[in-house]
């Protein structure tokens with residue numbers, strides 16, 4: 286059986302997650318992790334040598350002392366011991382510091398890389414997949430889970446250092462007192478078995494519960510804060526706090542288990558070793574063998590010296606092993622998320638068209654159903670040519686937003702084909718505009734570079750926001766607040782449209798993008814959009830007759846069918 290499955294840890298996944306550019310940091314960490322236990326052993330040998338030399342005892346029985354000193358040469362063993370002790374202690378502390386700084390900076394780098402890779406992934410997976418997970422879960426995975434997963438590297442490196450330390454020091458004890466060395470190995474194996482059979486399932490369950498509850502807490506907090514105005518008005522604070530309390534209670538229980546259970550293995554080891562030493566002392570007293578008692582006492586003395594370094598190594602080794610099941614849950618989540626398939630191009634390039642007006646978008650026999658839901662529409666056909674101004678009408682829930690999402694390439698049809706002429710030239714304004722907590726300018730640029738400020742003012746004029754922005758204390762540098770909280774609903778919507786217009790799209794898709802405007806402003810904004818020569822074609826969803834009237838053609842979705850209608854008369 287592989288060690289990974291023995292302790293329930295996906296070592297293969299960890300290796301795959303490791304960023305290759307950090308391999309030199311890893312090598313430096315591993316090397317310093319090996320040097321520390323060697324220096325520990327040298328320090329312990331120097332202490333034993335010093336004590337025995339000061340007592341003027343014979344060094345013949347001290348096999349460990351032979352690592353540093355051969356009796357019979359002219360150098361004073363006390364001087365040798367003191368010098369080695371001083372140098373090795375200093376070197377050990379410096380190496381330990383080097384190990385910590387290398388390994389911890391590596392872990393921080395990994396955490397940063399995982400955070401960015403995961404965020405990038407969530408922006409690349411199909412939109413419906415993102416919607417299924419939900420914002421809160423994605424945020425939790427990008428922050429807490431990626432942090433926990435990167436922390437696995439610190440735990441693994443510590444484990445490597447402690448394993449090396451434990452083995453080397455046990456070897457030192459083995460040289461001096463083979464039975465004691467063997468006893469330590471037996472006890473460590475016993476503690477490992479305990480972790481495998483007793484603790485692993487409990488730790489895995491606690492870690493899964495911890496992850497689940499943190500996810501729930503994020504979800505609860507997200508919707509509670511999103512609805513904070515309604516919560517105040519409807520006085521529903523208590524009802525929304527209750528699930529938080531129950532989640533926190535379960536989370537606390539899982540965390541207590543994760544913090545306490547790993548200690549059981551150490552307690553078993555510690556108790557076992559103490560019993561072993563007591564049995565050895567009692568045995569030697571019972572047999573009344575003075576020779577054996579002297580050796581035992583010498584060995585006990587050495588145990589105290591080496592034990593000073595061995596005890597923390599074994600303790601950290603066992604608690605590191607016991608933490609692996611907990612960390613494996615985060616590693617599994619991160620690898621699963623990073624392995625999930627990206628959003629494929631939903632569109633295909635439009636068929637070469639010899640007509641004078643180029644076809645920008647074509648929906649051919651498109652049917653769509655949300656996963657595990659009945660179809661929204663079937664066999665939909667739509668041709669959008671340059672210059673078209675199409676109003677998409679239909680009752681609420683008929684599938685207008687879904688159709689625009691398909692046209693925007695956010696999701697793929699269940700059957701049929703969607704052809705697009707230039708996928709980089711599509712702009713889409715959803716029903717709810719989301720603004721960045723940034724300046725008006727940044728909200729319009731939305732990642733593009735500013736070439737000419739006049740273009741910004743031109744799109745602001747098209748959406749009738751120019752005079753408002755001009756009167757703001759910081760103009761286009763005014764910060765809009767969390768999701769545009771400092772703007773009205775209509776102003777937010779118009780900023781969303783300005784963002785789309787700034788891109789001079791070949792195809793502009795507007796999903797009830799002017800629903801929060803008064804009819805006069807809506808008419809002006811729609812006029813500017815319809816007349817704009819910078820835009821190839823516009824497809825817009827509206828429930829307002831006045832806005833619909835501006836279209837050049839009308840399509841209606843009802844009962845799962847998309848039909849062209851003569852005029853906007855069915856807009857209601």
Ligand SMILES: Nc1ncnc2c1ncn2[C@@H]1O[C@H](COP(=O)(O)OP(=O)(O)O)[C@@H](O)[C@H]1O
Pocket residue numbers: 416655656658661679680681682683684685686687688
């Ligand atoms: N993510 C989703 N999962 C399942 N059903 C959905 C999802 N989004 C929308 N729907 C359903 O699809 C139907 C069409 O929705 P939508 O396109 O938003 O309608 P419209 O924009 O015409 O009001 C509705 O019945 C709605 O309940």
Ligand SMILES: [Mg+2]
Pocket residue numbers: 685686687716796
């Ligand atoms: Mg809609």
